[in-house]
Amino acid sequence: MHDIFKTTLTRQARLSAHVWQRRMVFWGGAVVVGFTAVLFSLGSEYANRLFQRLPGYSPYLPLLVTPLGLTLIVALTRRFFPGSEGSGIPQSMGAIALTNHADRTKVLSLRIACGKIGLTMVGLLVGASVGREGPTVQIGSAIMYSLSRFARFSRLEVERGLILAGGAAGIAAAFNTPLAGIVFAIEELSRSFEERTSGNTMTAVVIAGVVSLGCMGNYSYFGHTSISLPLNLSWMAAVICGLAGGLAGGMFSLILISVAAKGLPGRAGSIMKESPVLFAGICGLLLALIGLASGGHTYGTGYAEARGIIEGTDNLPPSYAIMKMLATLVSYLSGIPGGIFAPSLAIGAGFGDNLAGIMPIAPVSAVVILGMVAYFAGVVQAPITAFVIVMEMTDNHTMILPLMAASFIACAISRRICPKPLYRTMAEGFISRIKSPG
Structure with missing residues (x-):
């Protein structure tokens, strides 16, 4: 009887350790996603401002810079970062549906995340009409998914936990809108939001939002508007x-x-x-x-x-x-x-x-x-x-x-x-x- 009781306590201790290990991966990953989103935001805005100076020298300079820039970006994308093209949201959604680790790493890896950051900023530097929010979803999902190696996760937790939480945290930090991050995870990234993972996702969103808030301050992209629409x-x-x-x-x-x-x-x-x-x-x-x-x-x-x-x-x-x-x-x-x-x-x-x-x-x-x-x-x-x-x-x-x-x-x-x-x-x-x- 004593041995059974001792074995039960040992199993519970191991289970508790695994649970806390998984939580630390979620929380630590959310912090990394938040800081990455902030740096990506600052870099993208700086690249955008640099290009805006170009027409000041000559409005015709983009006729040379933009074609050459897009040519270089696509060449690098296809040669070194396949899977990073486009928005990034479809890649995260697709990764949730995939079951093979090798397939997932074709769209969610730290290499692709780095390429997504660098090439999106180069796109803004040469005048492309693109945003960084969709890419931040893929970047967040890639960061969180890459951290799965540091803890034991079941398949469900990887699909509905890390990838989902990373994408939602990316939206929250990119827009500085935590509520939107949670809603986006429920409505768009996963049509079948599991109660089992909702807590982890919401926690990751809140942490990433707090990191963004701490770094960038309490602001809204379009300022404050008090306009209303009368009911008439x-x-x-x-x-x-x-x-x-x-x-x-x-x-x-x-x-x-x-x-x-x-x-x-x-x-x-x-x-x-x-x-x-x-x-x-x-x-x-x-x-x-x-x-x-x-x-x-x-x-x-x-x-x-x-x-x-x-x-x-x-x-x-x-x-x-x-x-x-x-x-x-x-x-x-x-x-x-x-x-x-x-x-x-x-x-x-x-x-x-x-x-x-x-x-x-x-x-x-x-x-x-x-x-x-x-x-x-x-x-x-x-x-x-x-x-x-x-x-x-x-x-x-x-x-x-x-x-x-x-x-x-x-x-x-x-x-x-x-x-x-x-x-x-x-x-x-x-x-x-x-x-x-x-």
Whole structure:
């Protein structure tokens, strides 16, 4: 009896040690993800500012720098960092579905994470219309997954724990929006959120958010807006923005999915398939021409332009939203690493600004924010994540109900145009390309 009791205590002690070891991996990983996201943010903003100086010397310099830059990025991506191209969110989603460790490491490894960071910043340095938030999801997932070697994890814990928590922590730290990180993990990264892993995920999100808060301070990307929408005819703005944003966002997603599945038609499609590095250079030239036509406003993440539109201090052409959408589309199709979160918010703000000119029934800033959330929801088809991110980034809780309305309307319209969600479809493509036989 004494031996049985002693054996039971020993087993419990070992189990407790394993539990605390796993927790330390989660907590330590979340700290690393938080610091990495902060450094990535600072580096990306610095690269973006450096490029903004270029047109000051000559507005035609991007015609040389951007094509050469995109050519170099794609060459390095295909040679040294395959799996790092594009947003990064589909890779994390695909990794959750994969069961083979070797397959997962093709999209989640420290080497790919380093490549994602460096090449995304180079993309911003040469004027690509990309964001760092999607890449931060893949980077966070890769960091957390790489730490699994330091503790004993079951398959479920790896899938629903480390990868999920890393991606959610990346969103929380990238946007400085912890609530959005949790919602994103539930709504987008995993459709079947397990109670068993929810605590670890939420803890990782909170820790990464605290690290970001401690390093960057308590701020919101688009400042503080106290604008509200009275419960009267002005609510039509939420409906109209939802319809327009869903239509535009759904078309954007449909184009990306169609090109990913079938390629471009004609000679352009042949070059894209047979000479991807040359195709990237052509995309760079198109990107520079779009930038030249827009007065240099379509380069980079679009954060400055979106904030200027919200605050009413912008000096953008009426065609800004369309040109930014084209620049983002060209940047993504070029095959470089980079996300569409930040550019989508800027595009939505541009569309909102256009709609505000024909809707005097509502305050301009309110329509801009509604346009932002509607287009974003139309692209990602994750309505809760969309309105939570915009709500936290504008530090405005008085607009929550109209934001919800516009977001859900946009998502419904987008699904009519593009039945398959963008990220989930891209994730299926990654899975089919990297999955080992058997």
